[in-house]
Amino acid sequence: MQPITIIVFLPLLAALAAGIVNKAAPPVFAKAVTTGALLVACALSWPIFLGFLTGEASPALVPVAPWVQSGTLVFDWALRVDTLTAVMLVVITSVSALVHIYSWGYMAEDPDQPRFFAYLSLFTFAMLMLVTADNLVQMFFGWEGVGLASYLLIGFWYRKPSANAAAIKAFVVNRVGDLGFMLGIFGTFLVFGTTSIGQILDAAPAMSGATITFLGMRLQTMDVLCILLFIGAMGKSAQLGLHTWLPDAMEGPTPVSALIHAATMVTAGVFMVCRLSPMFETAPVALALVTFIGAATCLFAATVGTTQWDIKRVIAYSTCSQLGYMFFAAGVGAYGAAMFHLFTHAFFKALLFLGAGSVIHAMHHEQDMRYYGALRRDIPVTFWAMLIGTLAITGVGIYGIGGFAGFHSKDAILEVAFARGSEMGRFAFWVGAFAAFLTSFYSWRLMFLTFFGRPRWADSPHIAHAAHDDAHHGGADNPPSQEDAQPKGPHAVPSPNYEAGTGGYHPHESPASMLLPLGVLMVGAVAAGFVFSGAFLDREEFWGGSIFYNAPLMHAMHEVPLLVKLAATIAMLAGLALAWQAYLRDTRLPGQAAEQLGPIYRFVYRKWYFDEIYNAVFVRPAFWLGRLFWRRGDVGLVDRFGPDGAAWVVRRGSRAVRHLQNGQLANYAFVMLLGVVAAVSWVLVR
């Protein structure tokens, strides 16, 4: 049996075992089985990746089973391994294994642990099916499978109405993207006669001048297909317009956010564009759209991130924004850079999320940063983890020497966007540079609010609750929030003085099972950049044809003006300075700024009103139309004039006829007379 078969199917078996046994065995069974499976998968994945890194391995295709054969539409189950897949394999299995371990600690109090671990492993299986797909339909299988797992995990605490709503929203919004993906597959099959990715990519260049009619418009074939597929990517990767589900997805347990909504699933869209990069390179309009949407998302999400109070939502918008970077890198043709950022981002974003989980764990499930402050002394390991994550995401480094992971990948993206030389590329560069400033600002804002300044814990309902429990029950830790979170005031005022701010609460550092993954990810966040930068960006042979490698562009990237190369660093420093000024030096500044910028602040704080608009335009009209079609359509028209109408006619008709048979002889005689007269006159007149 090939290692890849084990990597992919072992998590599925583990998920089934954990799910079927469920509570029949102690939770440690499910935890051990799933975590063990993931460790095995991870241990098998790295050699594959290193094989491609050293150039020893070559792409392989492992057939599994036939799936569907319908006329000329044929697709099978198969596992394809090439460099691109190998990169995703290590990201998925490593982060997943670490998240499994982390969840031992984080979910320790939860009564439904087997279900949780089964879902996590199920997710991993689906994600692996996605990245090993050899045809678009299997990719769609993985695509929907991760969607299902995401739905289940967002709604894991299913007693909370908000979690259920978020889960449904995630699934349905993703389905909007899937509509595009499915139509894209249909169109691809129509044009190429196959869904095999290899065959499509081979045939794509010859199709670059083809035209097709779509929805009555005559368009460039490849642009239509790529845009349709990209709509799918937008849904899964939470790009502007279809992003609304991602912040709400934070209703799920934090390890889920780290694994699914930061490191792996949401990058599936980027993976798809890179996987199909030779196809996208035949579609200039589609690529311009990818660049534009990526840049726009990058900016939009970064602005919103600067105003949010919930620690997980800040990181969620940050993820959304970083995905925007990946997309515009792909849009300008630097697929290697997009994948590189995907790779580094997986480490530092998982680190940030798991770090945030550790903070939340220490703060008794309080997620509002207004109730944090001064935590660096109480939870030092978490502090260091978050610090390194922040240094990585903001791209700290020195040009020419090196730096944290994000320094290498984000700088490369900005440089390559500039080097591309097109107007769209320049636009993306400036937007990206500004977003880098915002990234730095919101990341440091998070750090300062959480770990520096004075404690503001006392006002938190969660902390008050916990301190109360401490006093009475000797610190029994409540299970995580199956109960609903308390609503929060709009602008809490920081607590007056230092000691009072703690509310008598003592945050505890997380257990080793949670700190160990943080440690591993810290190494990744520090080293993933400079270790792999050469391979991902500059070595065409590393990719081995698994993505479109634009050698001239990657060379031009190194020849951009010095100021462009320093742009990200300058933006990062500016953001740090502003955050330092606003959240450490003069803490009244943010409130004043928010007041002075009134409408703009509210616009950003309300997330550009996307949810409100979508509710008004789609959700409520859907229910209204449903009632209209039902009450007025089915009942009011169809039934009224259809079967009920027919019944009414028969009833009224029979009632009318009944009057004729009233038994009075005179009436009958009269009618008979009329008949005779009529008959006689007809005969005469004829």
Added chain:
Amino acid sequence: MTGYPLLSLLMLVPLVAGLACLFLQAAAARQLALGATLVNLAGGVLLWRLYEVGGPQWQFQEYAPLFSGFAWALGIDGIALMLILLSVFLMPLCILASWRAIDTRVGEYMAAFLFMETLMIGVFAAQDLILFYVFFEAGLIPMYLIIGIWGGDNRIYASYKFFLYTLLGSVLMLIAMLWMITTAGTSYIPDLMQTDFPAGAQTWLWLAFFASFAVKMPMWPVHTWLPDAHVQAPTAGSVILAGVLLKMGGYGFIRFSLPMFPEASAQFTWLILGLSMAAVVITSLIALVQEDMKKLIAYSSVAHMAIVTAGLFAFNVQGLEGAMIMMLSHGLVSGALFLCVGVIYDRLHTREIARYGGLADTMPRYAVFFLFFTMAAIGLPGTSGFVAEFLSLAGVYQISSWAALVLTTGIILGAGYMLYLYARIAYGGHRTPEAARMPDLTAREWTLLTPIAAAVLWMGVYPEPFLAPMRNDIAALEARLARAAPAGDALPVIGEPRELPANAIAHRAATGEGHH
């Protein structure tokens, strides 16, 4: 192939058992009915095994002339085989589902189901037009009785509505059939399928058949009998209604309308596509606002059957095979969903969604099954629903991108109403103390749901055994339709390819390929 008249035996077993049930006590009737349907299931599996894939088009043929050219002519192709298999698979589950829920006139009830099985097999196996008509119409009667006698509070209205609707179309179809028999000089279906009727006559014949099949399907806007029938029918009645009776309409289209009137079918393609598009959007939106579980699933059935009609009238292999798989898948999935509703209805005796909630807590195993079938209804890849939806829509896309776009919105709306239903039933807190006390699945209910789940998964992961028997028949049908098939709207033209990729930039260094 065996020399035994297997199809007649399949029809005889439930007929005899049904007659016997009329004279038996409740317990004995239940057992006899279960036994008979299991025997028939075994017979169906035998049929599947013996069916020669790639063999002659019509197999297991029987022919016995009766009078004036009308004959006891049976025989099946792959399409009929699959639908017979679906019927005999669902039947024992229906009997089991009624095991406790029905306690009045049990013998008569079981007899009605068994007679219906005979008639359903007859519909799919008949090779004589008149024979088909007799089975097709007679199939209504047991269903009418099941709704009218063992139904809910408003059963009389529902059963009349059901009868009125379906009978209306049938009269027109009978006239058309009589005309066809006189014109073609035969009532033998395989011959009729090869007959080329004049184009002008085809239009009228097609419309007459359409009147009947559209109601049976049901297509929007003649679907309003279905929600009422489902709501009032006992659980098993809903299962058979959704599982098999609705498939008679689709079977009619694929057996009669398409092969016998190809030109007229092409002429009316847009009528079908238009009604299908309307159905998907409108009934999905209606499903979103339903407060009654069965009504919601009934409306979702209309939306799913619209995918069937659209796939059939795509005139290509993917559309036809997708439509067939959709019929099988929908038969299983919506049958299972009605069983799921029945499970909790038996406990709380209400179909009102708002009375439930939080079942994931008290009935976790039930919640898993319900979720699985919900996902299958949504068309999650790996379940039969996906193969069905994907193939049909891929077929539709080849003739119209507009139709494909509108029909594919069904995947969004479907996810909306099904997940909303699931969240209200399984998630959240318990809204009533009665709902909180409901026990989890019994062994009998496990036996009901497990086989369907297995079949749904099988058809989703490896549908080949279901597709293979139909392959030649679908190919033959496509070949017959080819002369009339409407052209697709895509009109792809391969132009002059561009020389450079989209992101090519000026190549500054001549040695740019190497390392710097």
